[in-house]
Amino acid sequence: MAADSFINWSLLALAAPGWGGVLLQGFLHSVEIAVGGYALGLMLGVGGAFGKLYGGPVLRDLLECYTTIVRAVPELVLILLLYYAGTDLLNQFLGAMGFETVDISGLMAGIFVIGVVQGAYSTEVLRGAIKAVPAGQIEAARAYGMSPAKVLRRITLPAMLPYAIPGLANLWLIATKDTALLAVVGFSELTLVTRQAAGTTKAYFLFFCAAGALYLALTLVSNLFIGVIERHARRGFAEQR
Amino acid sequence: MTDETTHALALVPEDLPKAESFLKPHRIVLMLLFLALVVAVAVFMRWDWLPRYLPRLGSGILVSLAMLFSTAILGFLLAVPLGLVQVTGPWFLKAPARLFCTVIRGTPLLLQLWLLYYGLGSLFPQFPAIRHSFLWPYLREAWPYGLAALTLSFAAYEGEVMRGAFAGVPQGELEAARAYGMGRWTMFRRIWLPRAVHRALPTLNGETVLQLKSTPLVATITVIDVYAVISKVRQETYLTYEPLLLLALIYMCLTGILVVTFRYFENRIPTRGA
Numbered sequence: 367m368a369a370d371s372f373i374n375w376s377l378l379a380l381a382a383p384g385w386g387g388v389l390l391q392g393f394l395h396s397v398e399i400a401v402g403g404y405a406l407g408l409m410l411g412v413g414g415a416f417g418k419l420y421g422g423p424v425l426r427d428l429l430e431c432y433t434t435i436v437r438a439v440p441e442l443v444l445i446l447l448l449y450y451a452g453t454d455l456l457n458q459f460l461g462a463m464g465f466e467t468v469d470i471s472g473l474m475a476g477i478f479v480i481g482v483v484q485g486a487y488s489t490e491v492l493r494g495a496i497k498a499v500p501a502g503q504i505e506a507a508r509a510y511g512m513s514p515a516k517v518l519r520r521i522t523l524p525a526m527l528p529y530a531i532p533g534l535a536n537l538w539l540i541a542t543k544d545t546a547l548l549a550v551v552g553f554s555e556l557t558l559v560t561r562q563a564a565g566t567t568k569a570y571f572l573f574f575c576a577a578g579a580l581y582l583a584l585t586l587v588s589n590l591f592i593g594v595i596e597r598h599a600r601r602g603f604a605e606q607r
Numbered sequence: 608m609t610d611e612t613t614h615a616l617a618l619v620p621e622d623l624p625k626a627e628s629f630l631k632p633h634r635i636v637l638m639l640l641f642l643a644l645v646v647a648v649a650v651f652m653r654w655d656w657l658p659r660y661l662p663r664l665g666s667g668i669l670v671s672l673a674m675l676f677s678t679a680i681l682g683f684l685l686a687v688p689l690g691l692v693q694v695t696g697p698w699f700l701k702a703p704a705r706l707f708c709t710v711i712r713g714t715p716l717l718l719q720l721w722l723l724y725y726g727l728g729s730l731f732p733q734f735p736a737i738r739h740s741f742l743w744p745y746l747r748e749a750w751p752y753g754l755a756a757l758t759l760s761f762a763a764y765e766g767e768v769m770r771g772a773f774a775g776v777p778q779g780e781l782e783a784a785r786a787y788g789m790g791r792w793t794m795f796r797r798i799w800l801p802r803a804v805h806r807a808l809p810t811l812n813g814e815t816v817l818q819l820k821s822t823p824l825v826a827t828i829t830v831i832d833v834y835a836v837i838s839k840v841r842q843e844t845y846l847t848y849e850p851l852l853l854l855a856l857i858y859m860c861l862t863g864i865l866v867v868t869f870r871y872f873e874n875r876i877p878t879r880g881a
Contacts, residue, residue, distance in 0.1 A: 423633045437618045438862035439855045440820040442834070447851045454847075490615035536612040539713075546715030550827060557718050561725070570729050574722035578714045585713035 377569055378576060385563040385573065392559030393580050395473070396545040399555060402477035404541045407484025408534075414489030415496055416518070429489065436486030442547050448479040449551045472553040480544055487537050495530035496522060528599045535592040542584055556580060613813035617820070618862050620812070620870035648852065656844045657853075660836065667833035668857065674822045674832060678754060679815050682761025687800070689762060690769025704766065711763030717824055720756040724828040728752065753825035761818050768814065772807035773799065805876065812869040816862055833857060 378386040418429045436444060453475055457467040499522060507521040549558035560577040564570045613619075689708065692700040711719065731737050731746055745751050776799055784794040804811070823834035833854065840850040 423631065424637065427634060427637055434618060434622065435855070435859065437616060437622075438816075438859045440823045440834075440858055442823045443851065443854050443858060447848075447855060450847050450851070487615045491612065494615070533612045533615060537615075540616070543715040546717045547824075549717060557715060557721070560718070561721060564725060568729065570726040571722070574718060574726050578710070578718055578722065581715060581718065582710060582713040586709075 377563075377567055377572060385567070388559055388563060389556065389573070389576060389580070392554060392556040393577075393584075395553075396542070396555040396557075397584065398473060399476040399480055399545045399548065399553075400538075400542045402473075403480025403484055403545070404538055406477060406481025407488050407537070407541070410481065410485025411488025411492050412523075414485060415492035418489065418493050419496055420514075433486045433489050436483055437490075441483055441544055442550060444483055445479045445547050446551060448482055449475055452478050472548075476545070476548045476553050476555070479548075480541060483544065484537060484541055487540070488534065491533035491537060492526070492530055495526040495533070498529040499525045528603060531592075531596050531599050535588075535596070538588060538592075539585055542581070542588070546581075613810050613817065617813040617816035618866050619809065619816070620866055620873055623866060623870060652849050652852075653844075653846060654849060656840060656846070656849075660840055663836050663839075664833060664857075667831060667836035668861070670830065671819075671822050671832040671834070672861070674750075674753065674757060674825060674830070675815070675819050678757035678761055678822075679818055681754075681758045682765055682818075683811075685758065685762035686765035686769050689766030690771075690773050690803075691795075693766070693770040694773040708763045708766050711760055712767070716756065716760050716821055717827065719760065720753065720824055720828060723756050724749065724752040749829045750825070753828055753830045757818065757821060757825065760821065761814070764814055764817075765811065768807050768810045769803060772803035775806055776802045808873060808876070812866075812873070815869075816865055819858070819861060819865060 377384055378389070414429050414432070417425050418433075421429070453470045456470065460467055503521055503525055504517060507517045512520065545555050546557040548555050549561065552558070554562075556577050560573045564573040567573070689704050692704045693708075696704070728746075737743060737746065780798055780802065781794065784798045789797065822832060826832055826835035826838060829835070837850045837854040841847065844850070
């Protein structure tokens with residue numbers, strides 16, 4: 367009986383009796399959330415990093431609180447808090463403004479919570495990268511009369527990219543894996559779907575290994591792209607080692 | 608994972624505020640505002656459930672800490688050979704070690720945890736040999752699976768760190784040890800390992816904080832850690848925010864204590880020049 371459930375490949379079939387299609391659907395959801403959350407996190411991170419480096423004392427302290435809290439509290443707890451608080455606050459806000467409440471889709475909420483967590487991480491990564499840009503380059507840009515926005519766009523962002531990419535690449539991999547935590551709040555991404563499939567069919571090993579293979583494939587494919595991007599960003603740098 | 612990334616994910620000692628520069632006028636205003644917020648939370652939210660659950664919360668915290676320290680120690684003991692064989696081992700050890708690190712680091716911890724708990728947990732009872740062995744009373748509980756999953760995960764991440772640390776010890780020091788006639792084991796014990804651990808220490812500390820942040824996952828397989836206690840509170844009192852806020856506070860305190868302890872130990876280790 368054990369051997370049966372171990373190698374019953376038909377369970378992974380894409381069509382209805384098999385669960386392959388459901389698994390791939392969950393995988394797609396995971397990737398969507400990871401991409402959305404990562405993008406939101408990057409935006410928050412750029413803003414946060416610049417706020418931390420160039421903002422006023424109050425803004426700096428507030429951002430410090432944000433990154434400290436996110437780095438000290440488990441993602442799982444943050445996700446629960448943000449998931450409930452985020453949807454609740456939005457609905458209360460809409461109610462106070464006189465609009466009717468909306469039912470926030472799990473996808474949006476997932477992107478929001480992953481984005482806020484990733485925002486704190488990328489704030490720290492980007493801050494370190496910006497500090498690695500030689501100060502003279504930014505001063506030179508200022509001396510040429512560039513506005514702060516132009517300095518950011520033309521000098522700081524491109525110049526910090528080589529320093530930031532290893533950290534940002536790691537954050538992308540973490541974002542893909544953090545989506546699994548949304549299983550705990552009941553969003554049907556890959557891990558939760560896998561558990562449902564495994565629970566229904568009792569073929570635990572098969573499904574968890576299949577999901578693991580999907581995650582691993584995502585990581586390995588990402589690593590290929592990361593390698594290409596890193597090489598592109600580091601062109602013109604003296605080769606290390 | 609690089610040093611900087613661990614720093615970005617986990618609180619580290621240099622993030623702690625310095626006493627002399629801490630109190631500034633705007634900070635005092637911010638702190639007063641924060642105090643007002645805390646008072647508002649304490650007054651306007653419901654906390655009457657707290658005394659009833661205090662003992663259970665205490666034991667939950669102890670379970671979380673036990674999980675953290677046991678898995679960190681066991682994981683580190685696994686990580687040393689994992690890192691070492693990747694630097695100096697023969698290919699038939701190097702390849703599996705690298706494969707192990709890649710697979711564990713490439714899949715979510717939650718999935719590994721569920722694979723072990725539901726997968727192995729459903730497999731074991733089918734073998735009478737296991738069911739009649741002395742391990743069976745333990746294997747029927749949840750915590751061994753949580754311990755195993757967290758240990759393996761820590762070992763994989765830490766193995767990667769130790770690989771870099773072992774490779775980064777200057778060759779000259781190892782040559783000097785050999786020139787003094789040290790055997791391979793003595794050299795490893797006296798020179799290579801201490802130097803590698805010293806180099807890896809900041810990252811190790813960061814990874815330990817990350818490990819603390821991973822421990823609540825074991826609550827999903829029915830281990831009663833502090834997260835599980837808080838979930839229980841939420842089910843029984845129908846409160847959403849209060850227990851979660853308390854949980855966040857508990858974890859912040861735990862992280863803070865951990866980071867302060869690490870700073871103490873880091874400062875005790877003499878470094879050249881600093």
